[in-house]
Amino acid sequence: MLDSPRLAIAVGRAAQPVDDLHSNEVVEDPIQRRDLILVERSRGGDLGAFNDLVECYQDQLFALVARMVPDRDQASDAVQEAFFSAYRNLHGFRGGSVRSWLSRIAVNAAMDTQRARKRRPVQPYPELEDDSWQPPAGPEADPERTAVHAERTRMLREALTTITDDQRNAIVLFDVEGYDYQEIADLTGVSLGTVKSRIHRGRLALRARLEDRMELLRSDR
């Protein structure tokens, strides 16, 4: 992905203003510069450039959406829809961080999926796939530690599916993805106070669900 000739050229070239992105500032961050160049080329009709952008962000966006929408198939569809939407709206990109722009579109797609699920309630989220599997570790890996880690991951994922969508979105964006309060407020379209409140209440709700198994989490500290 990052070793493709196109991206190597984009990242390696000297910093220069990127036209038609409503900003003449020189972008210093090489990743950001690469993204802007790819967006500019995509706008010019270069599908390969857009697919390079997809390659760069599909893992990240899928991880984000899959945590917000625990049903894998729905999450996958939401990510696909997010990339479709991004392609359709390339001309609406007004500069700034491409990652944030794509994340915002993905979060909106995930929230749309959640709303659609609310309108047509069928069943609770299905049993989650076990993502705790890790590549075979070296001989130094402790089997007990690996098992505890897998169990902790499984119960956290399960507990996350039981809290409200709003609380889960806020917790995933803050605790898992590492966005700050203001970014989450911008992404989800609510006030800063609401974001904080959802995170606090969501954590309390998670603790209530996991109360009898909290020892497993405490031992991690």
Place this chain on the structure above:
Amino acid sequence: MPHLPDSHHDHDLALVAALAAGDAQGRDHTRATELVTSCTECALVRDDLVALASSLHSLPAPRRTRDYRLTAEQAATLRPTGWRRQPLGWRRFLGAFGGTGFRFATPVGTAMATLGIAGLLLSAVPSSLPAGTTGDGTNSAAGAPPAASDAAILESVVPSLGYGLSGGSAIPDASASAAAYQPAATGIAKASARAAAPSAAPSAAASTESVTSIDPSAPPASRAADLAQATTTSDTPVPTRTTTSPTALVFTSLLLLVGGAMLVLLRAASRRVTPA
């Protein structure tokens, strides 16, 4: 030191959660600190929340099972018609309405359109009212007769002028006699036209008075001129009813309706042009 409830169940865990997240400030911080220092269960809650946040941060990322790169066919489907040929200025114009500064456009547009529709309905009401009422809400007991009283006026005036007005509308006769008595015919026509206006009932009454004061011994032409002058002068002092013209109401309503609809449509179109 603030009084704390004795039972842990009465303690405000939201404060403890805020403290664990580092968001408690001022009085909340003081109260939360009191809670975790004086209540072991609150302290445990705080520790659990910190442990939870830490564990969530280290959750492994779900693995993607699909490649989301677009095929040429998908791209062709997704690309709107004329995507690259649309002028930038047009998109920029629409994009201006898609910003947060124009968030008011949809509610304001809807309100304007609603007012417009209401106005149009109001202006349509008079035609559907039963006979005897007018659009301005007044009972036209004095309003229906104007046509009859107009005829009476003309009947009382015209025979004395020797025009031979006989039934039907006065205007054709007036115009018929216009060849001989052009100024007089014009004056009568004016008089009848004014009197025929539905809102001119008082004016018609006034013109009756002024017409009856015309000297019958004067020559027909000068009598007609007098009549015209009398009618004209009598119009001035008569108080006319000041009501909003239905045409103005219709026009304003249409303006509101079209303006509101345009606002709503512009906003909707701009939201399609600009992304989420």
